[in-house]
Structures are given as structure tokens and as C-alpha cells.
Amino acid sequence: MLSAVEQKRLQLSKSTGAERKSQFGQFLTPERTAAFMAGLFPDGTGNCRLLDAGAGIGSLSAAFLERWRAGGFHFQRVEMDAFELDHALMPHLSHTLERYKYKGDFSANIYGEDFIYAAVESLSGDLFSSKALESYTHAILNPPYKKINSNSAYRFALRRIGIETVNLYSAFVALAVALTVPGGQIVAIIPRSFCNGPYYRPFRDFILERAAIRHLHLFESRNRAFKDDDVLQENIIIRLERGSQQGAVTVSVSTDDTFGDLTSHEHPFERIVFPDAPERFIHVPTSPEKNAIELFPAIRYTLADLSINVSTGPVVDFRLKPHLRDMPEPCTVPLLYPGHFSSSGTTWPIEGMKKPNAIMRNADTEKWLFPIGFYCVVRRFSSKEEQRRVVAGVVEPRAFVHMPMLGFENHLNVFHENKQGLPEAMARGLALFLNSTAVDENFRRFSGHTQVNATDLKLMKYPSRDTLIRLGEWARLQGVITQAMIDAKLETLTE
Known part of the structure; x- marks a missing residue:
């Protein structure tokens, strides 16, 4: 049986026009994908500070909090900040989070403002800053997907704190990493386009210098992760750990968001980012076996x-x-x-x-x-x-x-x-x-x-x-x- 949050998501997906979806660059996370993402976090204790930027109606927050209430996390208390710019979604987000306040060990702040400007203002340490966000232990994100023009206010704001990127989704992830405490966990579902190409090189550098990649999940079908919104985009789920030493990376693959044929393998980091590759492309091997390009020493010339x-x-x-x-x-x-x-x-x-x-x-x-x-x-x-x-x-x-x-x-x-x-x-x-x-x-x-x-x-x-x-x-x-x-x-x- 579908949860109330999932029913609301399906309803909004059908009733929201393509132009409005494009305006915000946002597509709400299906319930099964949200549950999978919440399941990628390691268990935690103490107090949790959770960030959900681009929260929508709270699908990701709900999945995280459901796992906590079911005993999947051992936090004494969860405090969260949810950012959502689409004011039409705010009542639904508020309704979703209200359901988890009954024990008195959970509090939520909902910000109906631009996450990028709020985060930059907090991170820049401006003496006149009106907002100082506390650092987060956890972040769960389905950020908006929309290009950032080179002369836009977003680009100038992000440069103030050393972030150079070309899309809202990579900006959100970079900011989440910057706002997270050492050892903090970030799980995000984002387009795979950041893995290669010169435009995302500064973003890759920013992430790899500040966090370790722990898990990558690939959907083999390009149109299944957000099938209700007809999104033809190859998406990836990534788990990052702030300020930790890089080790082996778990790579999982499923055809779609049913996760019925999920396979998972661990790979040395050298197979994910090649040590001698100046562009630092992020590779996602789908099997433990090396292919011919890796196996043959004869294939080594530029x-x-x-x-x-x-x-x-x-x-x-x-x-x-x-x-x-x-x-x-x-x-x-x-x-x-x-x-x-x-x-x-x-x-x-x-x-x-x-x-x-x-x-x-x-x-x-x-x-x-x-x-x-x-x-x-x-x-x-x-x-x-x-x-x-x-x-x-x-x-x-x-x-x-x-x-x-x-x-x-x-x-x-x-x-x-x-x-x-x-x-x-x-x-x-x-x-x-x-x-x-x-x-x-x-x-x-x-x-x-x-x-x-x-x-x-x-x-x-x-x-x-x-x-x-x-x-x-x-x-x-x-x-x-x-x-x-x-x-x-x-x-x-x-x-």
C-alpha cells in the first residue's frame, strides 16, 4: 500500500505542468528510491542534524525518519533543516514532517528560501549575515537540475566560497559537503553528467578533495528513476563521507527503482578515479571483471x-x-x-x-x-x-x-x-x-x-x-x- 506521501507525489506529478517542473528544475523522489537512499546511510548514534535541500513534499526526509523510527538509526534526537523554494509544496512538506514530532525528540525548520544564497551567506562568515546554519551530520538530497549561466548571480555567489560549477544539482551537493561536519554523510540522487567532461572538473575536484566516495548506485534504464515525470536522464545515487580517507567504493546496479535485480560489488578506488587521469573522471564499473581496455597493457597510449x-x-x-x-x-x-x-x-x-x-x-x-x-x-x-x-x-x-x-x-x-x-x-x-x-x-x-x-x-x-x-x-x-x-x-x- 502506498504511503500518504507517495500518493501525494503521484498526484502532484500528474497535475503539475511540464513548464512549472522545468522552472524549478525539480522532480519529486519516488518512495522506493527514497527508501533505498535512506538505507545507504550507516547507523548513527547521538544527535542527528539533517539537511534536506530541495525538499519538495518531504519524500526523502520521510524515508530517513521512517528508518529512524523503525530502529534503523539509534539517534537520541533528530533536528532537521528543509529548504524548498516552491511555495506551492510548502504545506505538503509541513504536513509530512508534522507526522514525526509526536515523541518530542524531533524538530524541523522549514525554509521557504533559496538554499544556495542561504548556504553561501552562512559559509562566507559575513559579519552582516542574517543566517548562520549549524553544521549537519547528515544530508539527503534530490537537488534541482538546471544550468547556471556563467554570468548569473548564482555563479558569483558560489565563487565567494570557492565553488565553481555549471548546474544547480552540483551546486547543492558541493554546498551540502561544505556544510557537513567531518565524518558527516551525504546521500544524493543526481544526473550522472558530473562524472566526466571539462565543465564539471572543478566540481569533481571540490568533492574529491573534501570527501570520500563510499557508494555509487546506477540505474541501467535511463527513463526509470523518475518515470512518472518522463525524465530521460541517466541518474546516479552517491554517498559521500566528509573529510574521510578514501578507500574501496561499493557500486550497485539495478535496472530501475524496483531494485528487484540489484547487484553490488566493491571496487578499489583506482578503478573509480584513475590515478594518472588529469581530468579525474569518475568511472562506474558495473561488474568486478576488468574489460579489455583495463586488461591489455598494449592499450596505454594517448x-x-x-x-x-x-x-x-x-x-x-x-x-x-x-x-x-x-x-x-x-x-x-x-x-x-x-x-x-x-x-x-x-x-x-x-x-x-x-x-x-x-x-x-x-x-x-x-x-x-x-x-x-x-x-x-x-x-x-x-x-x-x-x-x-x-x-x-x-x-x-x-x-x-x-x-x-x-x-x-x-x-x-x-x-x-x-x-x-x-x-x-x-x-x-x-x-x-x-x-x-x-x-x-x-x-x-x-x-x-x-x-x-x-x-x-x-x-x-x-x-x-x-x-x-x-x-x-x-x-x-x-x-x-x-x-x-x-x-x-x-x-x-x-x-
Whole structure:
């Protein structure tokens, strides 16, 4: 039987419009997910100071307090602060928390104000500060998901206390860590996007320097954690321990929020954040076995070691619209989109394609073009029906007879040598390696979205230049190459 809080959540989920949900960037936590999150905290004694920022109707607080009342925690007293900016939810939040006050060992403060400004004001130690929040022993969070503009008041406020980040959810987690006592516990459900990419690097540094990662939980289905709100976002639950020495990390996985197929393994921290990785990507291995990328010592080279570059396709079509043509004509060169590449090779031009096939070559476009040659390309976005995130193809010059230059549209990543083509065998070897199951599995360990950025490809490890050339020479001699053939060939790699 659903609790009263869960019934209210379902009702609000159905009655609240998408525009209002987007305005606050908030999606209320389902009951089973809330209970799972509350269950991740270790037992505690003494007095608990609990923070629930972005509390909604109190689903997470209720799960935490239910565990306490059931004997799952041995606190003598719980004092909590709940922050909620949506005043329409405040009566529901107040009603939820009132249910736990009957013993006199629980008190709650509900703040209908902006958590970021309140926390920054308290942490900055401003002499004129009107709010001084006491430190917390525990924090349970489902923070709002919304981008923070670089020139916004939020960014300037956060910088006052050394937090640099690009989204409300990461700001909430960073502030919760900053407000927590040494040994304090933070459990949050957040998008997985913070695990990689340059924009979240300062946030990763902030967290890893101040807390230990104790637990990571991954939902394998992208649309199940908040299915009632139609959220298509890969979410992760993380437990952090403030100011503690980093040790092994427990990683659990379930398909969805029923947790019916939950599996859990412990991993050394070196498998979560690689010691020699400057960007400090956070990997989420889903099994204890190492995959081919970890097992083969031959896969240890950077693109810089290989003298290869990777760039995002420089042609942003809407900015160069006057120069685009549906089909080739005099003074045009090919403009390549992901749709021009398939497992069977390069097809150009494609009649009836929704995208232009060509771009004028002139003084305004010349700097965006590449000379004809062999290139390896990777789609920046994989389609829903594709099983792999990393999808690579080879640009073959023979598909572009008498064409001196090529344009690569912004939805492609291009491997090249100083804006020149690659040796044919190198281009084919790179594509074969990138299309392997091992690369795709390894990529999924640190990337929670379908976008494949040039930065991600730049930071990956590759076989040596000679090995890639041998792979390419083998690939050129084959007819149709299947996934099984690619994976089998990769397993033969040696120094």
C-alpha cells in the first residue's frame, strides 16, 4: 500500500505542468528510491542534524525518519533543516514532517528560501549575515537540475566560497559537503553528467578533495528513476563521507527503482578515479571483471603519443546557412553529417536527405574545411536504436571524386593529423578499435549521456600507432566486418 506521501507525489506529478517542473528544475523522489537512499546511510548514534535541500513534499526526509523510527538509526534526537523554494509544496512538506514530532525528540525548520544564497551567506562568515546554519551530520538530497549561466548571480555567489560549477544539482551537493561536519554523510540522487567532461572538473575536484566516495548506485534504464515525470536522464545515487580517507567504493546496479535485480560489488578506488587521469573522471564499473581496455597493457597510449588530433566538426550549419547547398554544384565541396556514414561505408551525396550535402568553398568557409583524405569520424550523438554509444566510421576519398576539400558538420568528431588526413590503415584501425565492445563498455563507465565529446576521446587510451596500422590493414582485407570479428581481433592485441 502506498504511503500518504507517495500518493501525494503521484498526484502532484500528474497535475503539475511540464513548464512549472522545468522552472524549478525539480522532480519529486519516488518512495522506493527514497527508501533505498535512506538505507545507504550507516547507523548513527547521538544527535542527528539533517539537511534536506530541495525538499519538495518531504519524500526523502520521510524515508530517513521512517528508518529512524523503525530502529534503523539509534539517534537520541533528530533536528532537521528543509529548504524548498516552491511555495506551492510548502504545506505538503509541513504536513509530512508534522507526522514525526509526536515523541518530542524531533524538530524541523522549514525554509521557504533559496538554499544556495542561504548556504553561501552562512559559509562566507559575513559579519552582516542574517543566517548562520549549524553544521549537519547528515544530508539527503534530490537537488534541482538546471544550468547556471556563467554570468548569473548564482555563479558569483558560489565563487565567494570557492565553488565553481555549471548546474544547480552540483551546486547543492558541493554546498551540502561544505556544510557537513567531518565524518558527516551525504546521500544524493543526481544526473550522472558530473562524472566526466571539462565543465564539471572543478566540481569533481571540490568533492574529491573534501570527501570520500563510499557508494555509487546506477540505474541501467535511463527513463526509470523518475518515470512518472518522463525524465530521460541517466541518474546516479552517491554517498559521500566528509573529510574521510578514501578507500574501496561499493557500486550497485539495478535496472530501475524496483531494485528487484540489484547487484553490488566493491571496487578499489583506482578503478573509480584513475590515478594518472588529469581530468579525474569518475568511472562506474558495473561488474568486478576488468574489460579489455583495463586488461591489455598494449592499450596505454594517448592521442598525443600517437601524434593524432581529434576535433569537433567545425561547420556549424545554422551559422553558415547562406553557404549550404542541398546537392553538390560548381564551387561546392562535400559537407558530411553522421547520416553519410553507415556500417557499409561512406555514402555521398544522399538525395532527399533532410540535411545539405554540400557547402560552398569560398573565403568565408575555407578555414572550416579539411583537405581530402582518409579520416576517422565518431558521431557526437548516438541514435536511440543503436546499442553502442561510440560509433565510428571512415572517410574514404574515393567517395568524393575530384573534390579537393571536405566539410565536417558539428555533430561529428574528426580524427586527423594537424588538420590533414590520416594514413588509410591508421584511419581504419582507429575506427575498428573505437567500434569494439570493450571501448563502448569503458566509455559507459564514465559517461552517463549519449553525447561523445572530443575531450572524452582525447582522454581515452589507445593501442600504439603500429598496432592501429596493423588493425587497419587487417580490416581493409576483410569483407563485411561483424561485431564479433572486431571484438575477437581486439583480444589478439599484444605490444
